[in-house]
Amino acid sequence: MVHWSPADLDALLCQLRDEGFRVIGPSVRDGAIVYTDIDALPVGVGDDQEAGRYRLRERGDKTRFGYNLGPSSFKQYLFPSREELFAYADGDIVPAPLDDEKLAFVGVRACELAAIQVLDRVFQGDGFKDRRYQARRQNLLIVAVDCSQSAPTCFCASSDDGPGVGEGADLVLTELLDDGEPSYYVRAGSERGAELLAASEADAASPELQGRARAVVDETREGLERLLPREGLRDALLGALDHPHWQELAERCLACGNCTQVCPTCFCSTAVEETDPVSLRVSHVRQWDSCFTAGHSYVHGGPVHAGIASRYRQWLTHKLASWEDQFGRSGCTGCGRCISWCPVGIDLTAEAEALRRTP
């Protein structure tokens, strides 16, 4: 456990780059926090979120992690939104080279880390393994951060996925604030993380600092405004497949698929063929798909999920219920993105509660 200044944090980013990592983390773009290649962390940025609403604001301090989740998740770096699986050229299948670049994710929140672990179960769990995902995942270094504030859309504590970072990160930071000046309580979560800490020349953290870090997380947890109690939720939803509320929901839902695109665990994809008209090289590309499209459930004769009600039901019952049967846990880590980025402000926690109630 050490105590870092913002300069120590900057030094970590440099060190990671020097070690050949591609450093991915938060930056401000188009009025939102997004994950991109970074040289430095944004300073003094906060956000205001509500159902159907997301705005950045100046905090008037020097925090590096004073905002919550933006629309992009780390999913896009482990499972890219578009990716060639193979090509067909000169009469043969040519596998796309495996992308084994060393990635370092910086500023990974607790619910984000949990979401990565959900994707691990999808792409490298008990069944088939996706070699592309495995190649990226095995070199991944995770620098996580406890949340020192929550958005009104957050509900991570409902599934114990946050706001404190759980197992699986290499380094975990807690941002502490003294008169607008941040510092960091840092601990290692892996051998690799311990090596990084040993290499830094920072002071060891005092027990008092550890207590403050714990208090930050506790305060955040207590400040959470939304909850989605998970007890009995799976059975309640699967028992409510003919609930009239699905139809009521369908009258508000636009089937735009935003919720599935911002969700850090939605993994649906489709495959498209792209042929170069000159060389006739065919590229077989996997790209993100959404269960809100008619094509998603198409079989000969028409889509199985013809109406919006059945598409929303597919999404919600998969995410919060049948995911448990398939992967041993809920598909939702409580990040709240689907609430903020729904253009009509549908709140899945409220919808799930409504579906729990007998009509």
Add this chain to the structure above:
Amino acid sequence: MSDCLLPTMCTITGRKQDTADVFTLSIDPPDGEFPFEPGQFNMLYIPGVGESAISISGRPAEANKLVHTIRAVGDVTRLLGIRETRERIGVRGPFGTGWPISQAAGKNVVIVAGGIGLAPLRPVIYAIADRRDDYGDVSLLYGARTPADVLYREELLEWKRAGVLDLAVTVDAARSDWSGDVGVVTNLVGRIHSDPAATVAMLCGPEIMMRSTARALLDIGVEEANIAVSMERNMKCATAFCGHCQLGPYFVCKDGPVFFYPDVAPYWQQREF
């Protein structure tokens, strides 16, 4: 470990037009041999067009020949239909679960097929014919749109003549020269006179046909755990990565396509599920 998302290009060695819109391709399998379980499927690939999930319809004992019977209904299947011998297509598989053939040993077998649904069940008949003494009464109840749409006509008659199975065929519509049954395949369930408690049923066809047939079988006393059905959902990857074939707690590509009745019947009650 090999990459489960990569097809292998294979040469078509034979092509037969079964009916107006159904044809059978024989393919030189990848690595010369292609062991599979009856009921499993492959992803067939035409470069530049895409992949399609097609059940394997050949004889399990003939692992050096890969056989698919295909109905031309979509982009990929229509183009597969105009491929000629010596041309190459991509093959990826086999995927999914198989029919409960070992569970059926020592019992009576009722096979119920609708239309192209006979294709994934033909390997079951081959397997039974190869070890006919292992099974009790075997019946095939088969529904087609018209007499001209009856698949594997000569083979079915040969199996009937050889005593491999009792055959009952019904069609949705026919002209006056058809002397057989007209109507839904469910109507043929009454022809079964074997002990229903010692019967394993295998159903493949449109969902509504499997639903009504399963009910009819339950009514005559076949146990629900002895009724197997093959489900159809959209499939893109066949490896449970793409999410399209999700059905309640299952991925049809991985946990199916063959399920037992109690596993999927609750979802048949739900419209658009």
